[in-house]
Amino acid sequence: MTTIATAKAHTNIALIKYWGKKVPALNIPTTSSLSMTLDKFYTTTSAEFSDEASDTLILNATNTDSTRVSKFLDSLRDYYGDFPKVRVRSENHVPTAAGLASSASSFSALTGAMFQLLELPKDEREMSRAARRGSGSASRSIFGNFALWNMGNDDKSSYAESFYDEDINLSMIVAEISSSQKKMSSTLGMQLAQTAPTYSAWVEKSAQQLEEMKQAIITHDIEKIGLIAQDNALGMHEQNRQCTQPFDYFTEQTRAVIDFTERCYRSGLLAFVTIDAGPNVKIITDKTTEKELLAKFRREFPEISFEVAHAGGGLKYV
Secondary structure, eight states: OOSEEEEEEEEEEEEEOOOOEEEGGGTEESSOEEEEEEEEEEEEEEEEEOOSSSOEEEETTEEEOOHHHHHHHHHHHHHHOOOOOEEEEEEEESOTTSSSOHHHHHHHHHHHHHHHHTTOOOOHHHHHHHHHHHOGGGGTTTSSSEEEEEOOSSTTTOEEEEEEOSOOSEEEEEEEOOOSOOSSOHHHHHHHHTTSTTHHHHHHHHHHHHHHHHHHHHTTOHHHHHHHHHHHHHHHHHHHHHSSSOOOOOOHHHHHHHHHHHHHHHTTOOOEEEOOSSSOEEEEEETTTHHHHHHHHHHHOTTSEEEEEOBOOOOEEO
16 A cells, blocks of 8 residues: 655646636636647656655745645545545746746646555546646646646546657747746636636637647747747736736746847848746747847846756656
8 A cells, every 4th residue: 555655747828828717716727729748847746655644745845834735635526436635745847926837737747646646547637637636737747748628517527638749949048037826826717717708718729729839839939939928828817907907927037028029020030939837938939049138138127037947747656
């Protein structure tokens, strides 16, 4: 019998965004989405049964509020049968709640650890469904390289799967503008965004962009990938500004990095932005251009930390 299980999962960045839920309790989204798993940012999580009165979470060696983890573990108890309380130890190599999808790697790694601890069959589709209940984007971090999350309509039909399991020479330069926790949670941000009068049009456009993105990935067309991803992401953030209680994740530095990226593209370089729920910017380029582009950004923004990430692997056991 397994007494402790440890799994490692990488974060992912959506090229076609998930931003809105049609079944909030199950994290079933309003759109399908497509992401690239990143090699640079990851979470390693261990799970073991405990005699304590409640589930516990030790995050980066610190006892942390376990409410969200416990809710997720309760969902596993509902689906797979009751089990004792669990002690979770997690090392997160991603800035938490700053728009770098820390919850994706966290809940994907926890799902992997729990499937091993409970000695459940390691069916990737089933693991993706389970991870989705903890964090929607975690459904995609089960897989390496490029993953497609089929929105579905219910718990059974909403899951991610591997879309294209090759490195296509794509790079992401991550501008870490802030590692502070964002002021508006993704959950509340999505609820508000769905009140925007332009939201349904964004959803409709996103479906078309998904098909275009699939083709661009298959043909390794980095420019097309970047242009589609940028338009999709900026459209997502526009819903936040158009909703009934307008809000914005962008800071002054976020906008400066976006503007500079546009200038780099106009100068002939492959340079495009994508931004999740937070101020940090991901600059899409290719491996040939990344060094030149990185040098330009570091000169222009010496106060910002920049990291280069490439396509990474899926869930692994440690």
